[in-house]
Amino acid sequence: MTQSKRTRLIAGNWKMNNDVPAAKELAEALVEQVPASDAVEVVICPPTIDLACTSHKIAGSAIKLGAQNVYWEAKGAYTGETSCDMLKSVDATYCIIGHSERRDYFHETDEDINKKAKALMAAGITPISCCGESLEVREAGKHVEFVVDQIKKDTEGLEITDPSKYVVAYEPIWAIGTGKTATAADAQEVCGAIRATLVEVFGQETADGIRILYGGSAKPENIAGFLAEEDVDGALVGGASLVAESFAAMVEKAAE
């Protein structure tokens, strides 16, 4: 399958930015500025507190809603957590899991990420499952090996019936929020290895349908280079997704 058979995906990860009034304002601006195109799917992932109001603001537009985290249990005494059904109740159809910030600051493990993926898929929510190496691992030349190992652990026992409903995001940690971008060739090297691993785990046809995103200082000026690579099907955007003009410009480039 060629890249063009996978619909591109541009996802904005707002991280811990925007209170409710600011989220409403940004969502309104995005609805006005983000072009609708069959060639690209657009998702925004606000903080949990903003999900309901953002959902309301983007209703009827081409922009879809994603969360930044989920807990795998259905309900009960899990203070501070959010279930899949709660996400569904605000019409979230995507959820980021395994972001390096959650792995580093909140000690999430591959086992946790695997449980979250299973719970989300059972609930019909598409995981955007993140992976990526630290600078130390890259400098040791072990980045491919490291990411392949994450992918194998994060996908263990997953059953994928619709490959468009499972997304991987490759985010080299050293490129996140640093302004230090991986080159398109760096991204392809690892995204190609991710696809090869997905072929091993799920078979060729399923692996060919799974979108792999690049994330890490992606912006309007560099997105086209990443998207030109065979195994890069979109971007997971942090900083540049907080400004409507730049996020819209990235979607526009992806729609070309």
Ligand SMILES: O=C(CO)COP(=O)(O)O
């Ligand atoms: O972590 C990221 C998206 O999840 C990338 O963040 P930046 O685009 O700000 O580097």
